[in-house]
Amino acid sequence: MASSSSSLRGLRRLAAATRRPAVVASAARAKATQAMTASHAQQLSSNAQEELDAMPFWVPWTGSALNRALSPSQLELFASKFLAAAASASCASTPSMAVAALRKERDDALTRARTMEASLASFSHRASDAESKLSLAKHALASELATLRADKEAAELTAADYRIALNALREESRSRSTTDRDRADADAAAVDARLAEVTDALDRAEARTTAATARALDAEHALACALEDAAKAKAKAKSGAAHHATYGALLHDFGYKRVYATPVTSLTSKERVAVYDQQRAFRAERAETIAEEKAKEAAELSGGFCIPGVISIAEGTANVKGGGARKKKGSKDSSGDVVSASILDGQHRVGALDILLARGVLKPTDAILTEVFPNVDDVRAAALFTEINAATPIRFMDLPGVVEPDAKWALEGAAAKLRDAYPAMFSPSVRCKIPNVNIDALREELHGAEVGSRLGLITEDDLVGWMLKVNAELAERSEKQWLRLRPKRGRAARGSEETYLKALAKAREHGFFLGMCDSWLDGPED
Template sequence: MVSRAYNSASLLKHRIVFLQGQRSKSSDSSARLASSLESANSFWLSLRRRAAIALTQTLSVDDKKALLEKIGGKQLLQPEKLEVTRLQQEDDDPHLLKNSIAEAVAQARMEEAQRQEKKWEKDKEAILREAEKAAMERVASQLRVQKFNQWQQEVGIAKTSSVMEKSAQKDETQEETQSKQEHPILGMAHASLGYKSVHLVSAKDLADIPVWEKQRIYRHDRAKAMAQDKLKTMKLGMPGVITLYEDRDGKLSIIDGQHRVGMMSLLNEQSVEGLDLDNVLVEVYKELAEYGEDHAKDIFLEINKAEPVKLLDMPGVATAKDRTIINRGAQLLMERYPSMFSPSQKCRVPNLNIDNLRDALFAANVIKRHSLTTASALEAWLLEQNAIMEAKYQSDEAKKTVSVSALAKAETHSFYLGLDSSWYYH
């Protein structure tokens, strides 16, 4: 019934805009990617907005407005015109940019299908339905959380009210009271440690939670590789814990473990036996007033001190502009040479890993040293370095420094940047 509430004509319009952005043949590769990203943002925002409208249609105008403001700010309340600029909005509007894991998976599948004309023509309807479902479930999850928080606030007020109101509350059955106390996504806390609580949550519910706005980029190829590896180690179960953050409005976000959630989402689709995906260990940090806005960042940094998080992805280290240029420039290079990029950060020569590339570009201060102000300028610089490296490996002396198979692959694909790292400092 909910899907009928979508405005088909308007939704189709946003699908077309998105697909045009994906399939643009513009000669300016940076502009092409920017257009694609902006169209994707509008596409997802349109789906979420329509899901929110469909799911709140029985509420009063005031209640609807209050709920939508809580889950999506002005983006879910603004007029239908959905013009956005990713660079300007990147750090300012987390609701616009950060998908849930289910949405990120659907987005990746759309992009993969678009690169194969026949696959897109065959599967586009199913892929778009998956996207609509992901957006719907993300919004439904957020609405359940906000309604729960609203109920908690009302109960808190009632507890300080008259004795008569307190007596009325006691008329509820124990079962009804317990049901109301259970968080609609997290369920009952199995441990409450003051600074955090511990829960068992299903992988499906985790996939509907948005990623924290300053998290590193979700890489679907990494999640797929992790899913394949997990199939070989099922007896180990699911080591580790997923970390969520709950802000003062009750909004949940994934602060650590997004790729593990992506992996579990993929395994869930395969109905893998021997792995309990209905009871995933989750820790939840709730925003503390004394920490303010830096609380989530401090938790993220604390968690990742012992993990290989790239310097570029550390909150507050790189500027939003530099990070955007590096992210887009690296993405453009990967799209140009997809066969030469590996999802593994320990990939073999002459392959590159996009996260290693991004971090190396930042560590080498390439953006500032060469005064690169756009992703297309960075891409041009990378292609120039590739040509220099190609010339370098024409010499017999340079050829002796790499294996025959590595050089052969580099020559086959005309990509030499993975043979050594000296070019970062040219």
């Protein structure tokens, strides 16, 4: 302890001599220990005794302390590490070197302190934001609690008034004389009735008091829950980006929509993500075409392939396909009551993803970019669907609200059944040549001709039966009749007579004549 005190006093004298700020005592003691060693002192020759006497008074004490504290091997190691370099320089460690080391140590400590202060300031700023939000919640709940307490006090005052009135009536009934028996009985009955009214009023007041007390307790519980939610929100903010069970990792929240990296298994799961009720009909062949192109792209490109754009999803009460009875147009309740996720745009890309997942081209952990619109009902879903498809060719009848859902799906089902019956006569191109037809063009022609309302064809079976009947009637025409009744405009009017007869031969080969003309849409001939 005496050696340490002497070392400290010696370092202070050195600091005063160089007119520099004082350094940490512990650092000075460490540097002094490195500078002086008993081993080195023992190696001084008798000729250097005068130099030893000229050293600061605390140097011998330090050497003695090290000689007592360290073993001989430790002293040799200390001397070889710290005194050898000093001997080669022909002088011991100078006070200025010790001071410089101490200054460097001080500067490092100050740098670490400033870094810690900056981190503390950042954390304090975040904590201040959280506390301000919590303060607002506390203020709102405190206001509501004060209101409830005021209601409770008012109810208690009312109850007290009723109790006073009740006591007054009781005193009045005791003091009233009973000179007339009948009158006394009548008065007693009136008093009992009044007493019953007052008692009932008192019960109601006490019930209101109990309710006010319950509301106050609920408010206190809500405040506690708010504090807990604030703590959870603070912890969640520190934990990183949010993760949704269905949509996956949240990339950004724009307010009006959220962008996710959604696992492909969630998108292809009908239980998790359905399809918007007013969505255009799903074409399996289109999804197959997309899947084939993307599989080829994945095989040719080392970086895999990409799905262009995003998959648009409506989250809310908008009706979905297969979601039960559809609501009629113009009904007051134009939205469902079950919150669900439905695809507004990208159903064919999702179908292709399902195919690629089944083939092993995609892994279940692969993510697809999606945009989720929250709180979407039928009206907003229709607006979003129209906006998304405004720049993409879409059949007029596929726009939401143009065709009643039942009529639309009847036309869709009838056209699909006809395609299944005559697959060779249906072309994916909307500009196909006769006698082929395109399923979407056929649906729109049936809708435009109003065959359902004109001929009383309500269901898809009615439509299929009528079209098969018309097709059988067209099959009975002779070649001369076909040439005589050949349309003067439209698809059938294009090309030469030879081309027209080749088309007729194909129609006879497959037994399908509805693509040869469109006059059959006008109904039975007179």
